[in-house]
Every structure is written in C-alpha cells, then in structure tokens.
Amino acid sequence: MSLFGTSTGFGAGGFGAATTDTHNPMKDVEVTSPPDDSISCLAFSPPAMPGNFLIGGSWANDVRCWEVQDNGQTVPKAQQMHTGPVLDVCWSEDGSKVFTASCDKTAKMWDLNSNQAIQIAQHDAPIRTVHWIKAPNYNCIMTGSWDKTLKFWDTRSPNPMMSLQLPERCYCADVVYPMAVVASAERGLIVYQLENQPSEFRRIDSPLKHQVTGFTYQHRCIAIFKDKQNKPAGFALGSIEGRVAIHYINPPNPAKDNFTFKCHRSNGTNTTTPQDIYAVNAISFHPVHGTLATVGSDGRFSFWDKDARTKLKTSEQLDQPITACSFNNNGNIFAYASSYDWSKGHEYYNPQKKNYIFLRNATEELKPRNKK
C-alpha cells in the first residue's frame, strides 16, 4: 500500500496501522525511507528554494534528500555517502548545494543539481559541525572539529581561508551572520563576529554553570536567535543534563535577561522520587515566531516561548530519543528525528530498531501566547 494513499495532511493522524504504536504518539507524518541508523542532523532548504527539501544525515554514513510536498508527502530524491557517520549538514543560501560534515574527517559539497559531491574540507579528527557563511564580501564554509580547530573554507581551495584554534573539541556551533558561536568540550563557549573576516569576539563563561557549586554541564547543542530587527541577539545553549540557557550577547541587563530553564526531565512535579534528567539533543528556533523547540533523549519535543518564559507544548513520549529537529524556512513544518542517540551507550543500541523522521505542522503550536 502506498503510505499516502489516502492523503493524510499534517496533524490529521489517520495512520491506521500506527495508532497503537509508541513510535509516533503525536500522529505526525512519517518521512518515507528514513536512514538505516541514527539520524544525526536535519536541515530544511532555505527560502530561496521553491518548495521544501529536507536533508538528513545519519550514522549509516549517508545523507539523504527528500522533497516535502505541500500535502505532507515526502519523495526521496537522492543520497550521498561519506566513509564515516555524518554529523552535520547545512545548505548554501541559494539552496543549490548541501554541505555535509562527517566522522571521516572530511566535509563535502553536494551539488543538488548535478548530484555530485566533492570534498571541500579536511580536518585531523571528525568534523562535528558545518555551517555556510554568507557575508557581503565573502562566502565560506565553517567547520568545527574534534581536532580543536575551527576552519573556514573557500570551496575551491584545498587549504582553509582561516583556521582558528579552539580551547577544546568543538561540540556544537551555529551561525547567523554576522555572528557565530561555538560551544566546546570542557564548557568552552566562544562568540565570533564574521564581518570582514571571522574573528573571535568574546569568550563567555558557560551560562550552564551551577550558580553555587560552579559545576557546569557538558554543552550539547546551540542555536542563535534573532531580535526584532532580524539580527542575531543571543543563543540558546542546551546541556547534556536537561537544561537550556538563554544568553544574550549584549543584554541591557544581563542578570535579568539571561536565564536558564530545565527541560526534558521526568517526574517534574514529584519531589519524592528522583527526577530523571535527559540530554537536550537539539534546539531550533522558529523562523517566524522566534519561539524555540527543544528535543531530548527522553523522546519528547517541547516548544518554548523564551520571551514569555513559558512552555508552549510538550509532546507525548516517543519510544526512542529524538536526536535532531529543524523548522522549514517559513516555519510551517517542524521535522524531528526519532532514533537512538547513544546516550546510554552501546548496550542499549538496537540496530534493528527503525528510525523515523516525522513532520509536524508547526504554525499554530509555536505561536507565542498572548500575542496578537
């Protein structure tokens, strides 16, 4: 039978067979032909592209491209392989190319028109992050690696345009011109400015630092948010222990404006049993509303309004962790990937377990409260 034989739209449910399953408790649309191993990253095509294309990278070494049609139907389009697990993907701003970062220590440029991929970057260790930077005077690819460097690549040269030393291994990064932020192992946090050329702007003490004990938790995911003028204003930093910090770069009142909140924990109200804390696996900001989504090892996604400081929604619990998420360019679609995130190590890995990517209508649920 055809998955979309009866043309279910977003949020309408109606996957007869799936209703009893715990793999899709939110009754969202399943992307056809998901990867065969954990999904490490998702990215939707930029506004410049007509339509929606979704890229997903996986631990099965592949990067896949789907077209997401307006009725929610997904059409597998193509795939490229790395020789190691793929850890991050990003788009060029015109949507013609996709950049992929892999454990094979390379980054590749995938030209979607010709379906060719060529290597464009090389590190001494697996590349954890890849981002496209479009500046008025230059375009480049920024790669962050576990070799403790951050490199900037012109896609035509074998040598990086610039290489910056990081204090530690790069764990996550985000770019919204003219700002880039990199979070590293041992709680490193560096903001870069990208005007003219990339340069270190400021090192920040991890906002995930415990106020009293000084313990900080491992950085796991980061996403830049913008202000009303559509300029990068700060970032949300997710930790391995169920906490997200909202941090402004130049807040009028740092003590007031910056804050952290807990998320992806169980037994929230019950104080008698220990609270289970899960890793925050990914953060994504809604492109229109500025609200954010977090996904966690607990198999839930949550929507938050950082300005009102409220939670907008928490999903039911999936039977697997959620490892990645992304909004499409107009914020109508929220894609999230359900697969094992290795948070409990090798023993809990079940290669037979199927991975999913789900698509959810994101317009209504991510509207800030009390607005309009």
Added chain:
Amino acid sequence: MAQVEAERGLCKENTQPLREGLAVTGLHLSHQEGSCHAAIQQQRQAFELELHMYTGDDPLDIWDRYLKWTLKTYPQGSKESSLTAMLERAVQLFAHDKKYYDDPRYINLWINLAQNSMEPLEMFSYMQDNGIGLTRADLYIAWAEEFEKHGNFQRADAIFREGLKCRAQPMDKLQQYHNGFQARVAHQAWSATEEEPEPARTSMVDLRPRGRKKAVAPVNRTEAAGHSRSLNLQLPRRSARHIQKNPILGFNENQADSLQAAQLKLEPWMAPPSSRANENQVMSEQLADIKIPQKSWCSASSVTVPASRLNFQPFVEEGDQTPSVSACKIDPAVNTVLSDRPPPSKEESVLEEGGGGGVKEQSMYLKELLLNGAVELSIEELRAEHYFARKRQEIEETIQQQSQAKERLRQQIDEKQRLLQLQQSQQRPQLSQQDDTGTDSMQITECRSGTVLPSSQPNAMAFQIFDEGSQSGSAHGSGNPIPCEKDMCPDDVFLPAGDRGLCFKTPYPFPGGSIPLSERTQLSKNFPERTESLNEEVVSGHKNKTLCSSPEDTQDFVKAAKMASSPYHAMGQRAVSPNAGILTKEPSITPQLDADSDGRKKLSPIQEASLEAWGSMASGPTSASSVCTNSGGKAVHHLGRLKDSHAEPHPEAMDQNSPCIQPVIEDPCSVRVRQRLLDQVDLSSFPNFYSEDGPLPMAEEDGVLILGNDTFATYSKMDYENFSIYAGQGGGDVAIKLERTPVPWDFYIGSQLRERLARDSQAPVHDAGRCFLFQDGCVTVHKASQQSTLREVAEESFEEIVASLAMQTVELVRLMHSCHLIHGALSPDTLVMNRHYDEPMDKISAAVALDFSCSVDLELQPEVTAAHILPAAQNFITQDLLAPSASPYQVDLLGIAETVHTLLKKRTMRLVKEDSMWTLEEYQEARPSDRSDAFWSKFFRTVLNPGDRPSVSVLTELLEDMKKSTFACYGA
C-alpha cells in the same frame, strides 16, 4: 645518545624521582617532545579509549597502568600530563567501591594525588577518616614522609606508629621505613647539636626540608643542644631512644596517642580535599553528587553543603537558582503562570528558572561512560570511537581473510605450476593428438569470479559522449582541492552537471501506456550508483517491493532515489530530447543548459503551503497530486518488477520509456516471461539440475553451504544487482551464484550453450555447471579454476594481454551467437578468463560468462527480431550506435566494444562518427605504423560498424584477423 643525555642533564633536576625508577624511554620521550609528541598523544589516546570502552570488572587496572605511564612519560610533571585531573577522576571513580579501599593500586592513586596536591596532609587525613588504605604500609610511609618534609618529626613518627599498630601491610617495609626515619631524625638531631656551637651560622641549607614546601626549621636546636656528640648513628634504635628524651622531639606512647587524637580525629570529611588551587579548573561531573570544599584552605569552606560523606547519590540542587532572574519580565496583569515558583502546571509550565527546589535528580545518560577517562567525551565522540573500533576490527578481519585467501591462491599456483611442468613434459605428443581430435582439451567451463567488482560498477563502462561541455566539469574536478577519487565518478567528471552520457536510457515502454510527465522526468536519469553502498542490501533483501510502499522498508530509498536521479532532477528533459543521443563533437550544449534551468524552474512548484491548505488537504480524502503520484507509484512498482530480472550492466534501461517503439511489447528478459518460457522446458531432464524443497539456504562469507548432497565452503562474496557470487570450495574451487528469483535462467542458457555446441563436433565443450533450484531462488555452481575477472586481469596487464582477453570475449560471443544465444550484458566484471595454467599457450578459448541474466535465447524467443526489444540495447539506440531495427545480435558486438575498451583504457568510450563509420576518439587519427593503434583501430571499427552482415561471420573474421596479427601475444 650523548646529546640526549646532555639534554637530560640540563633539565633532570626538574625530574621527579619515581620509586621504581624512571624508564629511559619515557625520559627520552619527554625530552624530545616535538618529535615524540604525536606518539605520546597516541598512547594517551589509547589509554583513554581503553577506559571508555572497558567493560570488564577491574577497570582499576587500566588506571594503574595509565598512572604509571603518565609518571614515566611526564617525569617533570608538566601541565600537559594533566596528572592531577586524571588522578582526581580515578580516585572519585572508585570512591564508592569499598572493595578497592585496601587495593594497593587504589592507594597508590591516592598517594600520588596527595603528593601532587597543594595540601597532601589533608588528603592523607581524608583517606584515614574514610578508611582508605588503612591496612597499607604505603599510606603511612607517604604520610609520614610528608610530615617529615614539613619537619614535623613528631607527627611523622606518630603516623609510623599508627601504621604499625594497624598492622599495615607489608609490615616489614613499614618497619624498615620507620627505622630509616628514626635514623634520619637522630642524625638531624645530632647534627643540630653539633652545629649548635656556631650560632652565627649563615647557611640554613642543611636544615631546609626536602619537601617542596618551605617549612619552618623543625628542630629546636637549643633543646637538642644537650645531647651527646657520641651518639651512635649506626644504631637508629638507640638514637631514637635518645631523641625520645628530648622534650620536643621526643616521643612517648601516651603522648603520641593524645597527639593522634588531636591531629587525626578531625571532623568527618564531606569529600576529598581539592588537590588544586586553580578555581577555574573544571571539576569532574562525578563530583556533582558530592560537595567539594573547593579552595577550602583559603576561604569559603562554608559553601560546602553538608551532604553525607562520599555520598554519590543524587545531588540536591539547592543553589541552582538565579533569584535575580526569576523576578524579571513578569507581567502580573497578563500572567497567571509566571509566579516566582509556581506549581508547574501540566499544560503551561513556566520555564523554571534554575532551581527546582530540592528535587532529586538522576542523569539518564551514561555519565560514567562519558567521564570514565581523564578527558570528558561527548556522546557522539563515544559513539564515533565505538564506530572506529568496530571498523578497525573489520579491517583487521578483512586483512586476515585476504591473507588467508592469498595463501590459498599461492598453494594453488604452486600446484598448477607443478602440473604445468608435468604437462610441458608431455606436451609434444599431446599436441599432435589434439590436432586430430579438435578441441577436446578446450573447456569452457571453470569460470570463476574471485573478486568481482560490485554491481554498482557497470556504470563505469557505460558509453559516454565526449562532450565539450564537460570541460567545465572536468576543470572543476581537477581543480578540486582535495582529489578524492572515490568521490568522483570518472564518468561523471567529464560530463556536464547531471549528465551521464550514454548512461541515460530511452525509457522502456510501460505496459499500461503513458506515464505522468512528472514521473517521466523523474525517471530520466541514473542515480549515481557509486555513491551508494546500500545497493547490495537492496538487491539481496528487498525484491519486488513497491517504491516507498512501506515505511518499514528503508531500502526503497535507493530505488526511489535512483529514479529521482538528482534531487532537482534537473536534466529531466534530456532523456526524452531527440538530440540527446547524438554523438557529435559539438553536442547541443546550449539547449541542454536551457533544459537544465527549465527543469529546475519547473521543479516542484510548491506553493507556500499555508496551514489552511494543509488542513483542507487533510480533510479531503484524496488530493489531486496524490492521485497523480499514486498512479506514478504503480508504474514504478511495475518497473521494479521488471528490473528484478535484470542483473546488469544497465538495469536502468528498464526504467525508462522508449519513445521510438510501439507500446506493449513485453520485456523478453522479465522474470515473468522467463518463467513462462521455462515452463515449456523440462529443466529436470537437464543433467546436473537439482530441484530442492524449501527456501534458499543461508549463505554467508566464510560459511558452509549445503546444496543437495554436496557441501561447499564459501569465502569471499561479491554482490551484484540481483545476485551474489561466492568464491567457494567443494570438490575443487567453485563459483557459487545465488539468485533470489526461482528462475534458473542462467543454467538454462548455459545448458543450451552446452547442448547446441555439442551439435558441432568442432566446437568446444561448455560446462553449464550445476544448478540447485529452491522455492525462492536458485544456486548455480560453476567449477572455477581461475580467480580473476577480465577487469582484474587487465588491471595489471600489457595491451597484448588485453588483446588476448578481447579475443576470448569475441570467441565467447561467437560461440553464443552460433547457438542463437545473445549474451546481452557483457561486462568485464562478470566475464572470467578461461585459460588454465596448464593449458597450451596457443589456444584461444572463450571467456566464461558468470552471468546470463540479460541473455536471450532466440530459438525459444523468436519474437525478438530487432534490437530495440532488448533492454540492453536501449542505451546504444539512444546513442544512435544501433538502429532500433538492427539485428539483436549486434547488441553483443557493441557490448564487446564497450567491454574491451574498458579493459584497454580503463574508462568509457568516447565515440565519433566519421564518414558514417563509428570510431573511437583515440583511434580517430590512428597511425598505421603503430602496431597497437593499427590493431585496435581495426578491432573497434569492425565491432562498431558491423553493417548488415551476420554477427557470427563478422566475429569469425575478426577473430581470424586478430589471430594473424602479431600483436596479440598468444595469437596463433
């Protein structure tokens, strides 16, 4: 070496002494940091890896070795060694495990930590209070030495006595150290006495403690002054006794006890004292559960939260609030939710700022795994390590397998060589015999595939148009900063974006008639198979599946993606464009490019889907577009089935729609057609055919396969589009071909070839092998004396050998055609050389085909009258190489050209048309003087331009010509 020694000499004063001495290697490493840095890092990495991956029950062992390695590698205790961090983590790691408390290795970690910390004495006290190492002499010795360094002999002695009292092991060691200590003290006391008369002494050197701390001078010299100068230093006991009389240095048991009580029974410890003063150092996460009195010696020990000591239980996060934050931005008018600390409501909980107020927490990720080493890891790093470890293991296994295979081959070669020698000695008499009996000694049998390239390869030999538009592509390719060959399909590089030269096929007719345009454009191009590794699984595991039929079947992705070609299927128009196949030096680049951009624009004109639109989509039972796609899906489904019957080399041919022929001619190679044909044939009457009940047996590499009464050992496996071939053994070397369709077409063709050749007494004997038919597949077993495919042979051979291979290929096709069989899919990867080691050099036997899955039997399938019916021909028709109405046999001639060219030039053909004759670009201006040029030029002209002549005569003539040529190395 001398230089090294000198270097060492320069900085050895910084070298910390080790009890067991320093390893010279380590010292050298440490002195040549530049060169050995990488090696050290590697070793460290190995330890870290071991720690993170360890699953046994004695992880302390690794730590112990790690510590010893660190001490040896960084004798100067450089910052780089991160010794303290490592020790801290190790010590904490086992703090909950009482079984280690008396483990000398654990005590050693503690002692090292203490000695490297700012406040070693605190550490020792902590150990004692927590019962760590109370029975180990080492603790007391180290502890006492620490006191001694500080000049506090009294307490040092007390410590020794305490140790002796606890009967710390080994007792004699403790006793020995104690004696030594007493001797030193006595000596010091004595020398102090001695020096007393010189109060004006300027140097304090002798009295300076050995420790790195500058402690106060220990001895009250005035008190000691009364001692006799005649103290016998050889007798420590006596001297000790003397010292005891000293009111201050002296010692008596009672006093000692009280001293101990005063000094050692401090208030209980919350946690080990910190070993470092630098507050910015990150404390281990492990400590999240206990409170560390950080900087306790200078301030703020009040910060310490009174948790139970060494309690690694969930941590109370009291201080975790940011009170200043929680008050902000609350609009009381609007917000009912944002009270400072509201009871979290289910629906709408406020982002709890920081503190949760006394909620116990437990981490749901494998904290220990991430923090096992001295360096924390992220989940992904751990997983990547795991991935790499597995990969390394796989590689090692492969290497092992290969060396085994190599060994096997070597044995075979030895054996064959012996046979060859034997044969040569008998050769002359045999030769004359052979002339009489014809070709008795020729056997077209043992075909073998040792390591045949995977099925994704055939594309590489597909034809290609030489295309000037490709310059940009190739320029880009060569300009590629990091040449990474495996990433660049050679056949892609020379084509403009998205083009695959003659690889694109004229679409095969859909039985149902037309297909939606959107589908057609999708089908237009090949998926770059090189980039897929999933192919094999698709082939072996997922047959006859509808495209994207079930979300369970992820393998469909490849199929689907294959049809989709490039994500934007930009080249959509190309395949159906009438110009597409024309081979010229001036291809219509401009129109193509236009087509590109058009295709791109037309692509998925998805409107910005509003929520409303989606809503309506959802409510409506079927939207127009889904109808469209569904019908497309059905068509694709059918294609999938067609495709199954095709192994290679151009399975895509089927996926295409041919505009130039009338609809509804059934694919002569489809499974259904063959099934029907074979129903007319009594296969069971064929020799060596066995029909087995039950499903296809499981086959795996390095396994055992039982077929009928025979047992085969299987070694290496090669996967193709629709079948796998194992190299195996069982009554000699064999090639075992497994197909997942229960249609033994290969065996049928092979048997027909054998039977029909037998009609002609002159013809060589063909061995069709053995066939085992199962319910869901069939297995064909060929004897295999040769391990190499033509491609492999050609890989490292001269042109002369290739000429021989070409002749073998021609001979095979000639034999088949003479039996009215068409091979249909010649490929260097499924043809095997058929020259036995012991065969006379001057015989040309036919190459052996391992795969007949695209073959057609024209005696059985008389409806195949023209080339266009064959799926394999579509490719050539598109290129205008072949007229649709041409004889179907000509497909194989072009197949020969393609195969031989691939062997010769290791790339695909670039064809040009000259005076209505096709020729290859490289032989266009062949110099007749060059033997090679002349030979190949003629060869290709012949096979590419057969005209209307029957293929058998063309091939016979060609073969004769080739044999006459002195070029081919063993032409007759």
